[in-house]
Amino acid sequence: MNWTLALPEIVLAVIGLAILIIGVLLKRDAVTTCTMLTIGGFVVAFMLVLNGGQGTGFNGQFIADGFSSYSKLLILAGASLAAILSIDFNHKQGIERFEFPVVMLLAVVGMMVMVSASNLMTLYLGLELQSLSLYVLAAFARDDLRSSEAGLKYFVLGGLASGLLLYGISLVYGFSGTMDFAKLASVLTNPLSASPGVIVGMVFVLVGLAFKVSAVPFHMWTPDVYEGAPTSVTVFFATAPKVAAMSLLMRVMCGPFGHLLAAWQSLIVIVSIASMVLGAFAAIGQSNIKRLMAYSSIANMGYALAGLAIGNADGVRGVLVYMTIYVFVAAGTFACIIAMRRQGRAVEQISDLAGLSTHDPLLAGLLSIFMFSMAGIPLLAGFFGKLYVFLAVVNAGLWTLAIVGVLSSVVGAYYYIRIIKVMYFDAPSPAFDARAPSLSFVAAVTGLFTLLFFVFPAPVVDAANVAAQAIFK
Amino acid sequence: MGFPLLSLITWLPMVGAAIILSIRGDEKTVASNARWTALWTTLIVLIVSLVIWVKFDRTSAGFQFVENVPWLPEYKVGYKMGVDGISVLFVLLSTVLTPICILASWESIQTKVREYMVAFLILETMMVGMFCAMDFIVFYMFFEAVLIPMYLIIGVWGGPRRVYAAVKFFLFTLTGSVLMLLALLAMWVQAGTTDIPTLMHTSFSAGMQTWLFLAFFASFAVKVPMWPVHTWLPDAHVEAPTAGSVILAGVLLKMGAYGFIRFSIPMLPLASAQFAPFIYTLSVVAVIYTSLVALAQEDMKKLIAYSSVAHMGVVTIGLFTFNEQGIQGGLFMMLSHGVVSAALFLIVGVVYDRIHSREIARYGGLADRMPGYAFAFMLFAMASVGLPGTAGFVGEFLVILGALQVNFWLAILGGAGMILGAAYTLYLYRRVIFGRLTREDLMHIMDLSPREWAVFVPLIVLTMWMGIYPSSFTGFWDASVAAMVKQHTAALLETTKLAGVMH
Numbered sequence: 001m002n003w004t005l006a007l008p009e010i011v012l013a014v015i016g017l018a019i020l021i022i023g024v025l026l027k028r029d030a031v032t033t034c035t036m037l038t039i040g041g042f043v044v045a046f047m048l049v050l051n052g053g054q055g056t057g058f059n060g061q062f063i064a065d066g067f068s069s070y071s072k073l074l075i076l077a078g079a080s081l082a083a084i085l086s087i088d089f090n091h092k093q094g095i096e097r098f099e100f101p102v103v104m105l106l107a108v109v110g111m112m113v114m115v116s117a118s119n120l121m122t123l124y125l126g127l128e129l130q131s132l133s134l135y136v137l138a139a140f141a142r143d144d145l146r147s148s149e150a151g152l153k154y155f156v157l158g159g160l161a162s163g164l165l166l167y168g169i170s171l172v173y174g175f176s177g178t179m180d181f182a183k184l185a186s187v188l189t190n191p192l193s194a195s196p197g198v199i200v201g202m203v204f205v206l207v208g209l210a211f212k213v214s215a216v217p218f219h220m221w222t223p224d225v226y227e228g229a230p231t232s233v234t235v236f237f238a239t240a241p242k243v244a245a246m247s248l249l250m251r252v253m254c255g256p257f258g259h260l261l262a263a264w265q266s267l268i269v270i271v272s273i274a275s276m277v278l279g280a281f282a283a284i285g286q287s288n289i290k291r292l293m294a295y296s297s298i299a300n301m302g303y304a305l306a307g308l309a310i311g312n313a314d315g316v317r318g319v320l321v322y323m324t325i326y327v328f329v330a331a332g333t334f335a336c337i338i339a340m341r342r343q344g345r346a347v348e349q350i351s352d353l354a355g356l357s358t359h360d361p362l363l364a365g366l367l368s369i370f371m372f373s374m375a376g377i378p379l380l381a382g383f384f385g386k387l388y389v390f391l392a393v394v395n396a397g398l399w400t401l402a403i404v405g406v407l408s409s410v411v412g413a414y415y416y417i418r419i420i421k422v423m424y425f426d427a428p429s430p431a432f433d434a435r436a437p438s439l440s441f442v443a444a445v446t447g448l449f450t451l452l453f454f455v456f457p458a459p460v461v462d463a464a465n466v467a468a469q470a471i472f473k
Numbered sequence: 474m475g476f477p478l479l480s481l482i483t484w485l486p487m488v489g490a491a492i493i494l495s496i497r498g499d500e501k502t503v504a505s506n507a508r509w510t511a512l513w514t515t516l517i518v519l520i521v522s523l524v525i526w527v528k529f530d531r532t533s534a535g536f537q538f539v540e541n542v543p544w545l546p547e548y549k550v551g552y553k554m555g556v557d558g559i560s561v562l563f564v565l566l567s568t569v570l571t572p573i574c575i576l577a578s579w580e581s582i583q584t585k586v587r588e589y590m591v592a593f594l595i596l597e598t599m600m601v602g603m604f605c606a607m608d609f610i611v612f613y614m615f616f617e618a619v620l621i622p623m624y625l626i627i628g629v630w631g632g633p634r635r636v637y638a639a640v641k642f643f644l645f646t647l648t649g650s651v652l653m654l655l656a657l658l659a660m661w662v663q664a665g666t667t668d669i670p671t672l673m674h675t676s677f678s679a680g681m682q683t684w685l686f687l688a689f690f691a692s693f694a695v696k697v698p699m700w701p702v703h704t705w706l707p708d709a710h711v712e713a714p715t716a717g718s719v720i721l722a723g724v725l726l727k728m729g730a731y732g733f734i735r736f737s738i739p740m741l742p743l744a745s746a747q748f749a750p751f752i753y754t755l756s757v758v759a760v761i762y763t764s765l766v767a768l769a770q771e772d773m774k775k776l777i778a779y780s781s782v783a784h785m786g787v788v789t790i791g792l793f794t795f796n797e798q799g800i801q802g803g804l805f806m807m808l809s810h811g812v813v814s815a816a817l818f819l820i821v822g823v824v825y826d827r828i829h830s831r832e833i834a835r836y837g838g839l840a841d842r843m844p845g846y847a848f849a850f851m852l853f854a855m856a857s858v859g860l861p862g863t864a865g866f867v868g869e870f871l872v873i874l875g876a877l878q879v880n881f882w883l884a885i886l887g888g889a890g891m892i893l894g895a896a897y898t899l900y901l902y903r904r905v906i907f908g909r910l911t912r913e914d915l916m917h918i919m920d921l922s923p924r925e926w927a928v929f930v931p932l933i934v935l936t937m938w939m940g941i942y943p944s945s946f947t948g949f950w951d952a953s954v955a956a957m958v959k960q961h962t963a964a965l966l967e968t969t970k971l972a973g974v975m976h
Contacts (some may be wrong), residue, residue, distance in 0.1 A: 211787035357629075361588070372621055375647075387654075394658040402658075405650035413647055414496075417624065417640065425628045425636050454614070458545055467545070 001056040003065040008048040008072065009112050014040035016105040022239035030098040032052060035087050038101035041058035042108070044082045049073055056118060060180050063118035069318075069465035071115040071247035077289060078239030079108045081331040081442050086232035088436035089338050093346065095141045095230060103140075107133035115251070120169045120179040120205075124246065127165070127212070131158050134241060138229045150228025154331055160210035162318055168204025171197055184256035191259050202257050208268060209252065210426045212245035215302045216274035226294035230347065234290055235334035237299050239327045246304055246323055251318050253308060254471050261311045265414055268309040273404050279283030280411035289350050292415065293330070296374060299432075300326050306401050307389040313468040314392040320464035322385035325453065329373050329382060332446030336367040339443070340431045355428025362424045363435065366447045369421050372451045375413035381453035386463070479541045479554040482522050482568065483602040485900060486594035493591050500600030506587035508579060511590035515572035515597065522568040522601075529561055531948050534956035534975045536607060536670060537561075544611075549666040553607040558953030559734060559804065560604045562946060563727055566811045567600040569931065570723045574716035576928050577819055581715060581826050582630060588631060592912070595714070596622040600724050604731065609667035611656050612735075616728060617650050623717070623725065631712040635913055638705075643706040649692035655690035660740075673739045676964070686744035689737045693801050696729030700759035701791060703966050705720055710778035711831070715822030718774060723815035727807050730788050734800070738792065739957055742964035745793065750791045752951035753879075757886045759786030764893035767967075768900065773821045773831045777814060782859065783890050786812045790887045791872035799875020800954050801947055806868030809939055816853045816932040820846075822927060823903075827918055834903065839911030843920045847906045849929050854902045856936045858895045864939035 003010075021042070023034045056063045083101055085431075090096045110129030117123035135158060139151020156455050174185050175197030175332045190193050211218040226234050252263060279299025286292040304326070307318035340347050357364040373382035386409065392401045492514075493507045530537060537746070538556035546551040556564060574593060582589050593931045596619065602617035620643055628639035661667050661872055677685065695702045706726075710718045738745045760783050767779035784806065791803025823846060840847040854865035859870075869891055876884040911914065921929070939946060 017760060151600075185782045334953060357588070377621055377647075378617040383614070383617075387658075390655065391661065393660050394655060395662045402655050403652075406655055407648070410651055414640070414644060417643055420624075421636055421640065424625060425639070458547075461545065462547070471571075 002053075002055055005055055005057040006052060006116070007060055007128035008045045008052060009109055009116070010030045011048060012041055012045045012105065012112070013109050013307055015044065016109065019098075023102065026098075029095045030089065031100070031154045032087065034098040035083055035101045036281065038105050038131050039080050039083050041105060042076045043458065044114075045108075046073060046076045047285070049076070060182065061119045061122045062113075062116050063181075064116055066470035067115045067247070067251065067467045067472075070320060070463060071243060072392055074243050075108060075115070075240045078234065078243060078327040079327070079332060081240055081327075081446070082232070082236035084106050084438050084442050085235050085331070085338055088229065088438050089232040089346075091108065092341065092344070093141065093230060093232075094214045097140075100137075100140060100232075100276070103133045103136050105237075105451055107137070108240060111240060114244045115247045117248065117251070118181045118255075120172065120181075123252070124166060126171060127248070128162065128441060130244065131162060131212075132204070134158075134237065137233045137236065138225055138232055141230045144230075146228040149228060150225045153222055153228075154225045157211070161218070162435035164211075165208025168201045168206075168208060171204065171367050173201075175187060177200065181251075181256040185258060188259045190258065194260060194263075199260065202260065202264065202304045203267065203362065205252060206249075206264060209245060209249045210271055213242060214251060214298055214306075215271045215280045215301050215305055216298060217271075219275070219298050222357050223291045226297075226346075227288055227291045231334065231338050231348075232291070235331060235338070238334065242297065242301065243323050243327060246301070246308075246319065250308055250319060251471060254311055254316060258311065260470075265309055265311060269398065270304055271363060272302050272309055273401060275299060275305060276405055276408040277302075277348055280408040280415075282411060283412070283415045286415075287350055288348055289340075289353075289419070290348050291348065292419075293333065293419030296412070296416075297330070299408070300330075300374075302408075303386060303389055303405065306405055307392055309398065309401060309411065310392050310396040312392075312396070312397055313462070313465075313472050315389075316468035316471055317461070318388035318390075318392040318466045320467055321461055322386045324460055325373075325381045325385040325450075326378070326465070328446045328449045329370050331364065332443050333370045333374070335439050335443040335446065336363060339363055339432065339439045342430060350422055352429065353419065353422045354426040355434075356423040358428045360435075363432075368420045368423065369447050371416040371449055375409040375416040376409050377413075379454050381450040384453060384457055476746065476825075477554075478521070478525060479556065479564075480539050480563070482518050482525075482604060483554070483598055485518050485521070486514055486601075487573075488596040490591045490594040493587055493594070494797050495720060495959075496587065504571045504583075504828070507590040511575045511594060511802070512572060513528065514594060515568070515575055518597065518601075519568045519572055520920065522565055524901065524927075525556065526565060529949065532556070532952055532953040533537065534558065545557070549668070550610050551608055551668070551930040552611060553668060554602075555603045555607040556605055558950035559957075560731070561661040561680070562804075562808055563604045563724070563731060564601055566727070566808060566886040567597065567604065567724050569935075570719060570811070570815055571597045571600075573815070573819070573928055573931065574719050575823060576924065577719065578714065579924060585629060589626070590624040592626050592711065593720075596626070596660040599754075600720075600728075601938035603728060604721075607669050609660070609669055609672065609736075612669070613650075613654060613657055617647075619725065619728070620646055623721070625716045627709055629714045630714040630717070632710070633712075634713040645695050645702065649695035649702075652688045653692035656685045659685065661939045665873070669728055672962070673960075675740070679743050680967070681746070682741040686737060686741045686748055689741070690733065691726055693729040693732040693737065694755075695783050697789060698729065698782060699755050700782065701755075702761070702763060705764070705783060707775050707778040711772060713776045715818060715825065718818040718822075719815040722777070722818055725812045726781060726785055729794065729809055730785065730803065730807050733921050734792050734804070735788065738774065738795070738817050742961050743968055745961075746795070746833075748794045749795070752789055753883055756786040756789045756793075757883070759783060759791075760887055760890035761893065764890055764897060768893070770787045770897075771833055771899065773833055773905070774818065776833075776897060777817045777821065780894065781810070781814050783894065784814070784857075787869060787872050787887055787890055789901075790876055790883065791868075793942060794872075794875040794879050795958065796875050796878050797954055798871045798878070800958065801950065802868050802871025802873075802875055804950055804954070805871060805943065805947060806865075806937075808870050809864035809936075811936050812939070813853055813856045814931055816849075816929065817857060819928060819932070820850050820853060823921065824918075827915060832903050835909040835912070836905045836915065837912070838906075839875055839915065839918070840906045842918050844916065845921045845926070849921070850902065850906060852933060852936065854898045856940070860897050862937075862940045864936045866940060867943045922957060
């Protein structure tokens with residue numbers, strides 16, 4: 001039993017427990033200290049993942065390979081950005097509690113277990129640790145009706161999804177006799193002899209995971225939860241859990257069920273097309289920017305799923321590049337959204353951005369970089385995400401997917417440039433309050449990443465390539 | 474690899490933009506510093522680009538000043554820059570027009586001057602980079618990125634319906650481009666590289682060529698623009714600030730035609746030949762229909778916008794004749810239209826700055842008060858009509874010669890544009906310049922200022938030079954065009970032979 005493979009998770013969990021004790025003991029300034037310690041914990045885990053060994057541990061329950069390392073690094077980066085953003089927002093909203101970073105940290109431990117799962121049971125444990133923490137976070141502003149509603153909605157629907165997932169796992173186990181990914185793959189080597197029970201189970205597993213990445217038609221919770229949850233939580237929802245769930249989906253579909261490609265490919269294609277189209281069209285009518293970002297994330301997951309639909313290393317590489325860029329762009333966008341405060345109150349209507357370029361050219365400039373990037377306009381990072389996904393899609397000859405994808409990206413571009421239009425072309429509304437340095441920091445870092453990604457794309461793409469190869473070994 | 478001259482002129486404007494962004498101080502200082510920095514940056518770029526004019530080897534058909542830096546080595550995508558006879562003059566056209574635009578916006582832009590100048594410098598980087606790109610991915614990135622500054626230029630500094638125009642421009646162009654992106658990816662997958670010279674010598678199967686051609690067509694036809702996807706152009710032109718219209722007409726419209734001559738025709742010879750009648754039809758409709766529409770316009774900018782569609786129709790006829798005269802004529806027409814229509818938009822901008830109206834009926838009898846203006850206007854109007862001795866004539870004449878070799882009626886109908894062009898241009902000129910000066914405010918209108926003369930003199934010189942001594946321009950692309958025509962004929966012959974063997 002090689003327990004050192006799980007060192008990053010173990011260390012992070014212990015740090016979380018320690019922070020919990022520190023938070024209780026400290027009387028003043030507990031929140032800032034705990035958040036800083038959490039970010040410190042993420043950094044430590046980041047280092048451990050970077051230098052960690054590879055292999056399978058815990059009797060085949062847990063795997064550490066290039067793929068899991070890549071996803072974990074991305075999850076930790078996204079969570080760190082979200083943690084930095086939470087400091088200022090929670091303080092100003094009066095929901096400052098030291099439990100916040102701790103719950104976030106536990107969710108991250110769950111995600112790291114998810115991406116390292118090599119057994120359906122580990123998968124479920126990680127997923128539940130993550131989900132339970134996220135339910136708590138969604139309802140974190142417990143005196144706020146919208147937040148409690150978001151938490152409850154997420155809990156009920158998430159519980160249903162977990163139930164479906166578990167049911168699917170039990171079917172797969174019942175019909176194949178194993179929950180181990182490697183053994184499942186060898187049992188299912190010949191897709192023709194696969195029992196229908198396994199296929200039904202696989203579809204249930206797919207549904208449960210599609211819920212977590214908020215793909216159509218399992219997306220219903222997303223807009224309400226995104227809008228209702230405190231923005232500091234929404235930014236977390238939009239980044240790290242998406243990476244974890246998408247990585248898990250790739251691992252499960254390409255690993256144990258890899259030989260059943262013919263059975264699940266059309267499902268993913270349909271889900272992907274539906275997500276891209278619905279995300280693009282439903283966002284047009286939104287006036288709340290958090291809701292708009294919810295639909296935007298649905299569309300973005302649609303593009304990522306398009307890469308997964310191919311089911312080969314090319315596609316997985318495209319998805320990883322896509323998710324990397326998505327995490328940074330989404331974190332930057334939410335940094336700008338959190339900066340939208342007027343007279344001490346958070347505002348979240350798109351019309352509140354009117355004329356932002358007059359009062360705060362820097363913020364307007366950064367937000368337009370993120371919006372153009374989401375729209376996939378070249379030189380900005382978002383274009384490369386789409387480029388690698390569509391390269392793989394075209395290579396596989398899935399033309400319907402490719403054509404629907406690029407056309408819905410044009411529809412998507414409409415609402416992204418509408419935000420730029422509001423900021424630049426409309427008459428100014430009153431200025432926002434001064435920005436906190438932490439927000440400017442996150443927005444500037446992610447903005448520079450988005451702007452300058454085109455200069456050196458090779459390191460990210462190469463790393464994603466290595467990670468993608470690891471799944472198919 | 475020698476000195477990276479092309480990268481220098483591509484990225485130098487970005488340096489200027491960074492300097493402008495770092496200026497601190499009150500609004501007035503910032504505005505004045507931004508103007509001067511932008512002007513000097515673009516002038517330096519112009520001077521450096523003249524080195525290319527001097528050192529370019531006109532006898533060679535290949536790419537020159539080539540730079541190659543690995544960028545995504547595993548996927549055989551490089552940051553590869555180079556110019557051949559076809560692209561070199563468009564690089565120069567971009568670098569000539571940008572300082573003129575900066576100068577033309579000197580007084581008319583008073584709000585957000587810093588952002589305006591930054592947008593123009595970014596635009597210059599994208600335009601020059603696009604014409605220099607020797608890698609399809611790099612080309613696409615510059616091609617598409619032009620949307621960002623142009624969207625902002627129309628939307629922020631435009632007229633009353635600017636939002637509608639900007640969004641329409643953005644979405645029309647983007648829709649075409651994403652389809653081209655798919656075609657690009659398909660070629661990438663097929664050929665394993667996106668290097669343009671290699672792609673030119675890669676033969677794609679006939680079925681694939683058809684689809685690729687249609688996808689390219691979706692992008693380039695919108696950009697040219699060809700009838701019936703031209704409707705974004707009048708809106709964008711009318712609402713854009715003067716300098717925005719100048720760049721739009723002068724350079725951005727050329728990007729579509731450049732795409733046809735750089736990608737569609739050499740890379741997809743079979744599909745190009747197959748679709749040529751289709752292109753002719755659309756072009757002839759564009760020439761005749763938009764000329765008639767132009768006759769009915771009440772707005773000066775809209776009239777010139779429609780005339781641009783008609784002129785670009787002649788360009789596409791020329792390019793798709795696949796013979797030397799036609800292609801040379803098309804290229805020449807692109808250049809001359811770039812200079813002349815840009816000048817005409819500047820001409821409109823002059824009176825718009827003074828009276829703030831573009832309505833033709835609002836003017837009349839300007840010749841009395843503004844003789845210098847009347848002279849410049851007449852010169853460019855004549856060039857637009859295609860009077861011999863001006864830039865417009867050479868291109869149209871060559872295109873008609875080329876079209877005659879293809880089909881008599883094509884030449885006649887394409888040539889009809891010259892007659893109709895004379896009608897609407899002279900009609901415009903008569904209504905604005907001649908007649909009696911009746912309006913009160915026109916009694917005190919001032920003639921061209923020295924700054925405005927500085928804008929027009931280079932354009933006047935260019936217009937006359939291109940008309941009187943065209944071979945100093947055609948000399949650049951003689952070799953390239955000859956090589957292209959040869960390759961095209963060979964590719965077609967190859968297929969006919971193959972078909973002969975099969976039967």
